[in-house]
Amino acid sequence: MPTSKSVGRRSSPAAVSAVGLRKSYGDKTVLDGIDLRIPAGSVFALLGPNGAGKTTAVKILSTLITADGGQAQVAGHDIATSPDGVRAAIGVTGQFSAVDGLITGEENMLLMADLHHLSKREGRQVTTELLERFDLVDAAGKPAQSYSGGMKRRLDIAMTLVGRPRIIFLDEPTTGLDPRSRHNMWQIIRELVSDGVTVFLTTQYLDEADELADRIAVLNDGRIVAEGSADELKRLIPGGHVRLRFSDPAAYRSAASALDEAGRDDEALSLQILSDGSQRELRSVLDRLDSVGIDADELTVHTPDLDDVFFALTGSGETGRTSQTDQTDQPKEAVR
Incomplete structure (x- = not known):
C-alpha cells in the first residue's frame, strides 16, 4: 500500500472543508452544491468526466475565482473573507505549467523566492535544497524550455514548495507524462504527504487515484455522486x-x-x-x-475496480482532461 495512506486520518483536523459550493456560467451549472472534508496530511482525489467541474472546484478553493454559493475553509481560512490567508497556506500546480521557459530552472526558483519575499540568503538556500530534492541540480543552469515534460513538472512543484505550503492543489499533475515520469511524480506526492502536507489531487488516471488517495470523490454533473476510500467505492459496484x-x-x-x-x-x-x-x-x-x-x-x-466504479456512477467511458469549460473559464494564473 502507498506510504501516504495511514490509519486514523479521518480523525485529523480538516485541511479543506466545503459546504454547498455552487458555480454557474450563464445557464450552465458547473458545481451544484458540493460538500467536502479533507483531513490534514492526506491525499484527496477528485475524479470526474469532462465538464464535471474538477478544475472549477480547485479554482474556487484556491481563491482564483469566487463561488456563487456555499462556504469553504482552507487551512482554517474562509475563502471569501480571508483569501490572503488561504493563499499564504497553499500552493497550486496545474496541468499547464507556470514555468518560464526562457530562464533557467534556478532562476525560476529564485524568482519564486523573491515573490515570497524571502531574503537573498534564504532564497538561495531554499532553491538549493529543492533543486537537490527534485533531482534538478544538473539542469539548474539550463533554460527551462530545454527540460523534458517530467522535469518541467518537477520544477513546477519545486517552485510551489518555495513558500512551504501546508496544502497543495495538484490539478492533473501527470497529464502527458510518460509512465516513468508518472511514477516519479507519485513518489514525490507520497514524500510530500509524509512531511505532513495535504494534497488535493484531480486526475484523469483512475490508477493514480487508486494508488495515491486516502479518499476519493466522484464528481458528475456538478454533484458528488460517491465518496470514500478506493476499497469502499469498489464495494458499491456489483460484478465481482x-x-x-x-x-x-x-x-x-x-x-x-x-x-x-x-x-x-x-x-x-x-x-x-x-x-x-x-x-x-x-x-x-x-x-x-x-x-x-x-x-x-x-x-x-x-x-470491481475504479474503472467499474467510474463508469457505473458517471455513465462515461472516458476520464479525459478537464473540459474546455473548466480550462478556459478564467485566466490560467497559478496561485503560489
Missing part, C-alpha cells in the same frame, strides 16, 4: 466474479453440472460465478468441485 477454466471437456461439463448457477462459455471451457472474491466464497466454490472430484486448470478472481 470467479472464472474457472478447464482443459478437459468432460471435467468442464461435470463442473458445469455441479455449479449449475455459473455462466458458461462452452467454446473457452470456462465458467463464471458471481462472487465478492472473499476467501469464504472461494472456499465454497472449491469445496463443491472437490466433492465431485474435479480440479480446475485455472482460477481467476475479478473484483
Whole structure:
C-alpha cells in the first residue's frame, strides 16, 4: 500500500472543508452544491468526466475565482473573507505549467523566492535544497524550455514548495507524462504527504487515484455522486466474479453440472460465478468441485475496480482532461 495512506486520518483536523459550493456560467451549472472534508496530511482525489467541474472546484478553493454559493475553509481560512490567508497556506500546480521557459530552472526558483519575499540568503538556500530534492541540480543552469515534460513538472512543484505550503492543489499533475515520469511524480506526492502536507489531487488516471488517495470523490454533473476510500467505492459496484477454466471437456461439463448457477462459455471451457472474491466464497466454490472430484486448470478472481466504479456512477467511458469549460473559464494564473 502507498506510504501516504495511514490509519486514523479521518480523525485529523480538516485541511479543506466545503459546504454547498455552487458555480454557474450563464445557464450552465458547473458545481451544484458540493460538500467536502479533507483531513490534514492526506491525499484527496477528485475524479470526474469532462465538464464535471474538477478544475472549477480547485479554482474556487484556491481563491482564483469566487463561488456563487456555499462556504469553504482552507487551512482554517474562509475563502471569501480571508483569501490572503488561504493563499499564504497553499500552493497550486496545474496541468499547464507556470514555468518560464526562457530562464533557467534556478532562476525560476529564485524568482519564486523573491515573490515570497524571502531574503537573498534564504532564497538561495531554499532553491538549493529543492533543486537537490527534485533531482534538478544538473539542469539548474539550463533554460527551462530545454527540460523534458517530467522535469518541467518537477520544477513546477519545486517552485510551489518555495513558500512551504501546508496544502497543495495538484490539478492533473501527470497529464502527458510518460509512465516513468508518472511514477516519479507519485513518489514525490507520497514524500510530500509524509512531511505532513495535504494534497488535493484531480486526475484523469483512475490508477493514480487508486494508488495515491486516502479518499476519493466522484464528481458528475456538478454533484458528488460517491465518496470514500478506493476499497469502499469498489464495494458499491456489483460484478465481482470467479472464472474457472478447464482443459478437459468432460471435467468442464461435470463442473458445469455441479455449479449449475455459473455462466458458461462452452467454446473457452470456462465458467463464471458471481462472487465478492472473499476467501469464504472461494472456499465454497472449491469445496463443491472437490466433492465431485474435479480440479480446475485455472482460477481467476475479478473484483470491481475504479474503472467499474467510474463508469457505473458517471455513465462515461472516458476520464479525459478537464473540459474546455473548466480550462478556459478564467485566466490560467497559478496561485503560489
